[in-house]
Amino acid sequence: MVIPAEDGNRAPALRGEDLDAVSRETPDHRRIGSRWDAAHARRAGSQTLRRVQREVYGDDYFEDVVPNSFYHATLSDLKRVARELRTSPRHILVDLGCGSGAPAVWVIRETCARVIGVDLSGVGLEQARERARAWGVQERARVVKSDLCALGLKDASCDGAMSLDAIDVIPRAADRTAAIREAARVLKPGGRMVLATWEQDRLSPTIGPPRDPVSDYRPMLLEAGFEVETYIESPDWKPRDRLVNERILQAELRDELDADSAEALLRVARISLDSLESRRRVVAVAVRPI
Numbered sequence: 001m002v003i004p005a006e007d008g009n010r011a012p013a014l015r016g017e018d019l020d021a022v023s024r025e026t027p028d029h030r031r032i033g034s035r036w037d038a039a040h041a042r043r044a045g046s047q048t049l050r051r052v053q054r055e056v057y058g059d060d061y062f063e064d065v066v067p068n069s070f071y072h073a074t075l076s077d078l079k080r081v082a083r084e085l086r087t088s089p090r091h092i093l094v095d096l097g098c099g100s101g102a103p104a105v106w107v108i109r110e111t112c113a114r115v116i117g118v119d120l121s122g123v124g125l126e127q128a129r130e131r132a133r134a135w136g137v138q139e140r141a142r143v144v145k146s147d148l149c150a151l152g153l154k155d156a157s158c159d160g161a162m163s164l165d166a167i168d169v170i171p172r173a174a175d176r177t178a179a180i181r182e183a184a185r186v187l188k189p190g191g192r193m194v195l196a197t198w199e200q201d202r203l204s205p206t207i208g209p210p211r212d213p214v215s216d217y218r219p220m221l222l223e224a225g226f227e228v229e230t231y232i233e234s235p236d237w238k239p240r241d242r243l244v245n246e247r248i249l250q251a252e253l254r255d256e257l258d259a260d261s262a263e264a265l266l267r268v269a270r271i272s273l274d275s276l277e278s279r280r281r282v283v284a285v286a287v288r289p290i
């Protein structure tokens with residue numbers, strides 16, 4: 001059930017004891033974090049990206065969220081997350097790979113639940129904190145610097161989980177399995193997870209370390225103990241992705257970003273277009289059995 005935003009005051013604040021996350025930062029974590037720090041910073045600095053996403057997404061662009069702050073999520077995706085998680089104001093959600101927090105903040109504003117955002121990017125987490133403050137939901141949002149593969153949250157401490165376009169960026173498939181197992185571990189029995197991720201049929205270039213291709217996430221979800229309630233290709237992802245990347249390539253990014261940032265965005269756009277036929281965005285709703 002989606003509870004209207006004006007009922008937000010009924011949701012209790014998140015307290016320290018709800019969190020209990022241990023963040024032991026390793027050199028690997030710092031490497032991952034700083035790569036994504038750069039990605040979040042360059043997206044936030046690009047008006048072009050904002051314009052392109054708004055033009056291509058049309059009514060499905062979530063305009064009220066600070067622009068460029070999200071990757072592929074549409075308004076329909078967020079409504080699906082809010083609906084499928086079946087939250088109540090007392091519920092604690094976890095957003096796995098929350099980035100700059102736009103999807104999580106939108107979802108708790110709509111549902112009045114509380115959220116713990118987990119990510120390794122300090123820049124992303126700071127943007128998420130700032131966004132929660134700007135939207136007046138800071139009492140119900142906490143962010144934690146932690147690895148998705150070892151969350152540091154207590155067993156069965158969350159009522160729901162969401163993860164948008166984050167699991168697939170973990171380079172090794174075995175670590176993605178570990179991350180999905182972690183999601184199952186921290187969910188209460190009956191807890192629901194909405195996962196948007198990218199299937200990939202073959203290895204493609206990336207701007208970071210190579211990512212093992214995973215062509216179907218259902219075996220990982222089942223192996224982690226989830227029941228897979230829904231597993232669908234994300235509607236319209238392909239024409240949208242094609243148009244966004246074509247327009248990024250035509251845009252004058254070098255006028256607004258430093259040369260390295262512009263080149264990184266252009267390179268992602270080229271790689272995305274080249275791999276369009278060998279990847280798919282999928283959305284799964286998975287449930288931890290009672």
Ligand SMILES: C[S@@+](CC[C@H](N)C(=O)[O-])C[C@H]1O[C@@H](n2cnc3c(N)ncnc32)[C@H](O)[C@@H]1O
Pocket residue numbers: 032033036037069070071072073096097098099100101102103118119120121124146147148149163164165166169170
């Ligand atoms: C493509 S962004 C998506 C961010 C956000 N979910 C959104 O839709 O805007 C992927 C995020 O995953 C985070 N990430 C990557 N590997 C991670 C790991 N091992 N542990 C925690 N976060 C990770 C990155 O820092 C980045 O913020």
